[in-house]
Amino acid sequence: MSERAPVPPSDRRTFVSKVAAVVIGGLVTVAAPIAGLFPILDPLRRRGETRGMVRVTSFASLPESGEPRKFPVLDTLVDAWNRTENVPVGSVYVQRTGENSVRVLNSVCPHLGCSVGYNAAGHGYFCPCHKSSFTVDGAIADPKSPSPRGMDPLDAVVKDGEVWVKFQNFRKGSPERIAV
Numbered sequence: 001m002s003e004r005a006p007v008p009p010s011d012r013r014t015f016v017s018k019v020a021a022v023v024i025g026g027l028v029t030v031a032a033p034i035a036g037l038f039p040i041l042d043p044l045r046r047r048g049e050t051r052g053m054v055r056v057t058s059f060a061s062l063p064e065s066g067e068p069r070k071f072p073v074l075d076t077l078v079d080a081w082n083r084t085e086n087v088p089v090g091s092v093y094v095q096r097t098g099e100n101s102v103r104v105l106n107s108v109c110p111h112l113g114c115s116v117g118y119n120a121a122g123h124g125y126f127c128p129c130h131k132s133s134f135t136v137d138g139a140i141a142d143p144k145s146p147s148p149r150g151m152d153p154l155d156a157v158v159k160d161g162e163v164w165v166k167f168q169n170f171r172k173g174s175p176e177r178i179a180v
């Protein structure tokens with residue numbers, strides 16, 4: 001009957017070290033390329049990011065008479081891998097309607113997209129391109145106006161004395177207000 005010779009402790013340590021090296025090496029081999037993909041895939045995860053509200057002016061800058069004022073809208077644009085601050089995306093008319101409330105209208109004509117002007121003498125808006133006219137609250141003033149709908153109202157809040165607007169464009173030439 002033969003007896004096995006005992007394995008020396010140093011051989012056992014060598015074996016355990018080799019197994020550990022193989023396991024750790026395998027994990028690193030798999031994990032490193034996956035970790036490397038995160039910076040590449042991250043913008044794809046952000047693709048559906050929605051734009052929030054943007055500050056357009058202070059409430060104090062609006063005439064107490066309720067006459068609208070036109071302001072540019074600057075927003076942060078995010079595409080797949082770029083983020084650009086303060087990009088002009090449009091303009092709005094802001095009108096003080098109360099102690100802490102405003103009405104905001106997109107300044108683009110819903111007919112074909114010309115820029116609508118405000119006529120202080122006429123207390124309303126007028127589009128010079130095809131002569132659509134709108135009341136101060138944005139409704140169609142003259143039934144002969146070619147615009148298929150009134151001016152587009154936008155969500156807005158007054159917070160800490162600043163006017164914040166959720167800017168949005170809508171499909172032109174459509175009676176329905178369809179966000180684009």
Ligand code: FES
Pocket residue numbers: 109110111112113114127128129130131132146147
């Ligand atoms: S674009 Fe304004 S009336 Fe045609």
